[in-house]
Amino acid sequence: MNDHLTNRLRATGSVPADVLDQVRAAADAEGLVDVAWATTDSPLGRLLVATTPVGLVRLSYRVDDEVLVELADRVSPRVLELPARLDAVRRQLDEYFAGRRNFDLPLDPTLSVGFRLEVLEELRRVGYGTTVSYGDLARRAGNPGATRAVGTAMRTNPIAIVQPCHRVLPAGGALGNYAGGVERKRALLRLEGALLV
Amino acid sequence: MTALPPFSALLDEHGPAVWRFVRASVGPSDAADCYQEAVLAALRTYPSLTRADNLKSWLFTVAHHKAIDHHRRVARRRETAEFPPDPAAGSPVEPADELLWDAVRRLPTKQQAAVLHRFVADLTYADIGPLIGCSEAAARQNVRAGLATIRKEWSA
Structure with missing residues (x-):
């Protein structure tokens, strides 16, 4: 069965950005995100940062699926991209690269x-x-x-x-x-x- | 047991198809709410899954249930008050396609679900059967009957 009608039923299209944002915010508000991650640009290249409700759990120069897979295995599979939860981390990293001397961030030593x-x-x-x-x-x-x-x-x-x-x-x-x-x-x-x- | 992948990877891979399924099933104006309910419901139970071998089918089962909940709510609303049916206002798709989706939404529930799972979600008949509560052969029959009805409406 591969005709005009079934081709049109195989619709394309991705989730609108505002819907995705809304879903992420709702998941966060309900406490359903055990590991929130984001990427951030730095003078040393792109970094992947991840936090749990306890604190910063990962800061990696590698920005790939394997880092997330390890977090899913060793912390929780409820891993979601949620940049808002990493605002403080990203700000302090920016400040560090501009000369800030100490980080003031809770850490999660799970790994x-x-x-x-x-x-x-x-x-x-x-x-x-x-x-x-x-x-x-x-x-x-x-x-x-x-x-x-x-x-x-x-x-x-x-x-x-x-x-x-x-x-x-x-x-x-x-x-x-x-x-x-x-x-x-x-x-x-x-x-x-x-x-x- | 295979380890569960990060939920964000699951959503990257299957989220768009779930969105298209939900949108086709409940209509454009309720799609965002229904999609959100489906994703949150999936997140709630995700860590307790004991198998990771057919997560796509699992995700569509969750979305399927949320779509059915939605259809029941709409039906109850129609019984208690005379709300007009959703006119699909502000739909971002081509009007001609919206007519097609209207025709899909008018199908009997099982046929509609079977058609959407087959073509929008690209699931196999072996997956669709248990999902809509029938055999693989009956799933195939539901798809065939659904397509026939849509074709008839279109040629009419």
């Missing part, structure tokens, strides 16, 4: 467990414009031998920039690795004045 969580909590005490070595951070987290585990915690940091893994460097002056690429690490350290060149 980090065990020693990685302890390391990230310690990491948050590493101040703007300063750096620390992997070994130092392992010591501060109470496990001096766990340098490699600290490296893993940095590589898998779910909340980049706000949990400042860019401030962690190998001993000896090199920049080391960064989940967003070493060029971004260099740019953040320059922005904070921790690197002069």
